[in-house]
Amino acid sequence: MSKYNKQIAVTVLASSLLLSGCGLFNAEEASKEIDPPQDVKITEEGTKVETENVKSEQAEETITSQLYLIDKSGFVVPYSMNLPKTDSVAKQSLEYLVEGGPVSNMLPNGFKAVLPADTQVLGVNIKDGTAVADFSKEFNNYKKEDEAKILQAITWTLTQFDNVEKVKIWVNGHEQKEMPVNSTPIQDGVSREDGINHDSTDVVDITNTKPLTVYYMAESDGQQYYVPVTKRISNEETDPIVSAVNELTEGPSPSLGLMSDFQDGVELLSAPKYEDGKVTLDFNESIFGSFDEEQKIISSDVLNALVLTLTEQEGIESVAVTVNGKAELINENGEKLTEPVTRPAKVNTGSF
Numbered sequence: 001m002s003k004y005n006k007q008i009a010v011t012v013l014a015s016s017l018l019l020s021g022c023g024l025f026n027a028e029e030a031s032k033e034i035d036p037p038q039d040v041k042i043t044e045e046g047t048k049v050e051t052e053n054v055k056s057e058q059a060e061e062t063i064t065s066q067l068y069l070i071d072k073s074g075f076v077v078p079y080s081m082n083l084p085k086t087d088s089v090a091k092q093s094l095e096y097l098v099e100g101g102p103v104s105n106m107l108p109n110g111f112k113a114v115l116p117a118d119t120q121v122l123g124v125n126i127k128d129g130t131a132v133a134d135f136s137k138e139f140n141n142y143k144k145e146d147e148a149k150i151l152q153a154i155t156w157t158l159t160q161f162d163n164v165e166k167v168k169i170w171v172n173g174h175e176q177k178e179m180p181v182n183s184t185p186i187q188d189g190v191s192r193e194d195g196i197n198h199d200s201t202d203v204v205d206i207t208n209t210k211p212l213t214v215y216y217m218a219e220s221d222g223q224q225y226y227v228p229v230t231k232r233i234s235n236e237e238t239d240p241i242v243s244a245v246n247e248l249t250e251g252p253s254p255s256l257g258l259m260s261d262f263q264d265g266v267e268l269l270s271a272p273k274y275e276d277g278k279v280t281l282d283f284n285e286s287i288f289g290s291f292d293e294e295q296k297i298i299s300s301d302v303l304n305a306l307v308l309t310l311t312e313q314e315g316i317e318s319v320a321v322t323v324n325g326k327a328e329l330i331n332e333n334g335e336k337l338t339e340p341v342t343r344p345a346k347v348n349t350g351s352f
Contacts, residue, residue, distance in 0.1 A: 226347060229252065
């Protein structure tokens with residue numbers, strides 16, 4: 001997994017302004033603060049009189065956390081939320097995964113929390129790259145068919161932090177070598193390399209394959225958002241960057257019900273160039289899709305999918321795109337893409 005900037009951020013990174021397609025990297029939406037409480041006065045007669053919102057210093061201080069929730073199709077999906085500032089951000093992020101917990105009134109339409117109701121997060125201890133998440137006994141109250149999604153949501157939520165590479169699960173202070181209901185192995189910890197939303201469609205011999213995570217799109221209530229999917233590719237494929245681009249251009253398996261904005265005929269014209277964390281991809285004109293090639297406009301959805309997918313890989317921090325060797329491209333907002341694009345601090349921020 002790459003060492004991209006997974007840190008909690010109070011503001012949107014400047015580079016994320018280049019990724020503002022479909023409302024999901026929308027800086028205005030993403031930067032909305034949690035509404036502060038109303039200032040309520042009680043008169044001598046006992047009548048409540050609500051005055052204007054009081055934005056106390058505490059109410060204004062929020063941090064952005066990426067929570068992995070379940071969408072209406074059952075996919076584990078990242079969703080960026082502004083949460084009250086705290087010194088225990090890892091513990092807080094898990095508390096916002098509990099059904100019926102503080103996240104309840106903040107969920108997008110069709111999304112739900114993943115941890116069983118009444119689950120208490122007893123603590124999160126991070127040491128040597130491993131986060132040990134300790135839950136109360138209510139954690140065990142889930143259906144076996146939800147087990148993989150729960151483990152993925154916990155793992156991907158915690159590994160957004162730079163100092164977490166893998167995750168272990170404890171229940172009431174006792175280490176779990178496997179998940180408690182359906183015995184999914186945990187052993188020495190689970191990482192992003194174990195994947196998310198697994199798709200093994202058309203895979204005959206899984207032993208001769210390796211995992212690769214790519215980002216496709218889903219839609220809910222007219223809003224599009226990004227879904228990570230771990231596919232299986234042949235062990236004979238030696239360049240993970242080329243493999244990722246090929247999977248994106250091929251598109252998702254029809255059975256998944258997901259989408260891709262890559263048009264037919266998109267091809268890399270040369271091998272990807274990698275230097276100091278930046279990968280440069282040179283495409284043919286088909287990368288412009290439905291846009292006028294003379295305007296050199298690249299779809300935000302295409303660019304977003306490339307950046308999200310490739311920055312999951314070890315060592316890749318940014319992505320630059322050229323067409324026929326030229327870098328004179330602009331995004332849908334008419335902004336010139338003069339710099340490589342880094343992974344945004346906020347992913348999926350719309351109200352779906």
